[in-house]
Amino acid sequence: MEEINPNAITTDTFWKSERQFNSALTTVYGALQFQSISGGDLQYEFILGDIAGTESWYRPQAFRNLTFNAGIYHVTDKWNELYVGIFRANQVIQYIQEADDSVFTGDAKNQIEAQARFLRAFFYFQLAHTYGGAVIHDKVAETKEELAKPFSTIEEVTNTIILPDLEFAQSNLPQVWDGVDNGRVTWGAATTLLGKVYLYKKDWPTAATVFKCVIDSDIYSLTRNIRDNFGHENEFNEESIFEVNYSFDLSPGTPGSAVDDTPFQTGAESSTMATAVGQLNYGAFNTIMPTYNLHEMLVNDEVDTENSINDDNVESRRMNATIAVRNMEGTYYTLESSEVKGFGFGQSAYIKKHSNWYHLSAEPALSRSGINFRHMRYADVLLMYAEAVLMANSDYETAIKYIDIVRSRAGVITLQQYMDNNAGMFPQLHVSKQVHGTQPMVAANAETVLTHLQRVERVVELCFEGHRWKDLVRWGIVQEVFDELRADEIWREENKETILNVGSGGVAPLDIVERIRPDFVQSSANYNPAQHNYFPIPNQEVQTNDNLFN
Numbered sequence: 001m002e003e004i005n006p007n008a009i010t011t012d013t014f015w016k017s018e019r020q021f022n023s024a025l026t027t028v029y030g031a032l033q034f035q036s037i038s039g040g041d042l043q044y045e046f047i048l049g050d051i052a053g054t055e056s057w058y059r060p061q062a063f064r065n066l067t068f069n070a071g072i073y074h075v076t077d078k079w080n081e082l083y084v085g086i087f088r089a090n091q092v093i094q095y096i097q098e099a100d101d102s103v104f105t106g107d108a109k110n111q112i113e114a115q116a117r118f119l120r121a122f123f124y125f126q127l128a129h130t131y132g133g134a135v136i137h138d139k140v141a142e143t144k145e146e147l148a149k150p151f152s153t154i155e156e157v158t159n160t161i162i163l164p165d166l167e168f169a170q171s172n173l174p175q176v177w178d179g180v181d182n183g184r185v186t187w188g189a190a191t192t193l194l195g196k197v198y199l200y201k202k203d204w205p206t207a208a209t210v211f212k213c214v215i216d217s218d219i220y221s222l223t224r225n226i227r228d229n230f231g232h233e234n235e236f237n238e239e240s241i242f243e244v245n246y247s248f249d250l251s252p253g254t255p256g257s258a259v260d261d262t263p264f265q266t267g268a269e270s271s272t273m274a275t276a277v278g279q280l281n282y283g284a285f286n287t288i289m290p291t292y293n294l295h296e297m298l299v300n301d302e303v304d305t306e307n308s309i310n311d312d313n314v315e316s317r318r319m320n321a322t323i324a325v326r327n328m329e330g331t332y333y334t335l336e337s338s339e340v341k342g343f344g345f346g347q348s349a350y351i352k353k354h355s356n357w358y359h360l361s362a363e364p365a366l367s368r369s370g371i372n373f374r375h376m377r378y379a380d381v382l383l384m385y386a387e388a389v390l391m392a393n394s395d396y397e398t399a400i401k402y403i404d405i406v407r408s409r410a411g412v413i414t415l416q417q418y419m420d421n422n423a424g425m426f427p428q429l430h431v432s433k434q435v436h437g438t439q440p441m442v443a444a445n446a447e448t449v450l451t452h453l454q455r456v457e458r459v460v461e462l463c464f465e466g467h468r469w470k471d472l473v474r475w476g477i478v479q480e481v482f483d484e485l486r487a488d489e490i491w492r493e494e495n496k497e498t499i500l501n502v503g504s505g506g507v508a509p510l511d512i513v514e515r516i517r518p519d520f521v522q523s524s525a526n527y528n529p530a531q532h533n534y535f536p537i538p539n540q541e542v543q544t545n546d547n548l549f550n
Helices: 018-031 040-046 073-098 108-131 154-172 187-200 204-216 273-277 292-299 317-322 378-393 396-410 415-421 446-462 468-475 478-494 539-544
Strands: 133-135 151-153 240-244 323-325 349-351 373-377 425-427 441-443
Touching: 018 073, 018 108, 040 073, 040 273, 073 108, 073 539, 108 133, 108 154, 108 187, 133 154, 151 154, 154 187, 187 204, 187 240, 187 373, 187 378, 204 378, 240 378, 292 317, 292 323, 292 446, 292 478, 317 396, 317 446, 373 378, 378 396, 378 446, 396 415, 396 446, 415 425, 446 468, 468 478
Parallel strands: none
Antiparallel strands: 133 151, 240 373, 323 349, 425 441
């Protein structure tokens, strides 16, 4: 006689109520907390571009030098974790089709499906633009044969999964959630990601139209304090569009890297990001650090003394929220700048974003940071809209308007102010004053404003937020940027003892001491678009999927 355990949870007994579907949906949201998706392992992608360097003894070095392979940690982990999220989303999407409408209240059925489909679209967007495509699974595989599917291109993944999912989500998600539901994905998140998809497809007019819908909705605005986007004190604020929640307090004692519950411990609900980017002397490892180019651009983020957002500060609001430098303004891990350790061995700056420098004396034990990660925020929408209108019809005047909204919040001189004071010209702010002496002035036109957007504004505003490498790849300027920054390194190396005085205290504005860190010596030589624009398909997928290349 075969008896059925009445307490066992099976597919036949589980998918019976709105509460059960919401419980399953929670696990889809939970996959966002994986460290390679929203946490500390994003350091391996931050370092791929022009914003971060590292030291030879740290794990990100393989990504800085473009020597990673199909078996290395982050390449395999990100693939696996994204597919965990997709599997969980597919369960919700598949079983809700079979569910009786009567078990749901109001619009709950469509809203649950819309959330799952947005999250699936997000996971597939990350896969497609990290690996150059994906293996499409649009339902729960029940056999080995159903798992063995071919690798699809970015275009195929976009048209088959991402666009239909986002269009459904956009039509069925609310603009805002109330109370305990705050933090769920919204119409704005779906619309923003939809615009980003069209931007990456180079469908500029459609992208511009979609982004303008977000702007004109009046749901979002820039926070007055830019730091509110990188700390825990004002989470899910007016600028946040899609944000992943972490906690300092839940599951105390569990290491931050533990995401899912196991028979031995509960998930940490915490992020390891702060331990990666925070300073070595204060409970972290600074495994990645700002490049000299990023450091210098932020130093040259010229404060507009007439802007009421400023208060006699020398550093721009944006710089002060982004990097820590020698003789910085304000406190750092509760210390005055004169007391702060570090800044030796060519390390001119450290990352503030996503670290706990502003309220703790050291990073939390066990890599347990509770700072949320914002995948999408309104400043990014403004800059993507500027790019879309610029590329759609060379409308550089509108592009400048929206770039300057972002610059005004940062408290810096706007492009229009530069132009008003310089006969219609503005400086090329990505050019190193230290290396080249001056920053050439250029007339505003579609080409020069695009260069500013690509080389300056998206860098200083959005660095360490997961966009930079994808931006460089889609623009096709990786080699150009690497070669320029390598040339700057060579100049600094040749002049380190004379002009830069690295052996005797360094010189402003970077104050580099002891050595010049060679961030681009390998990557500028190694870069091959076919090999490095996207991660390779992980070895385990190649070895287990017989239809991968069919």
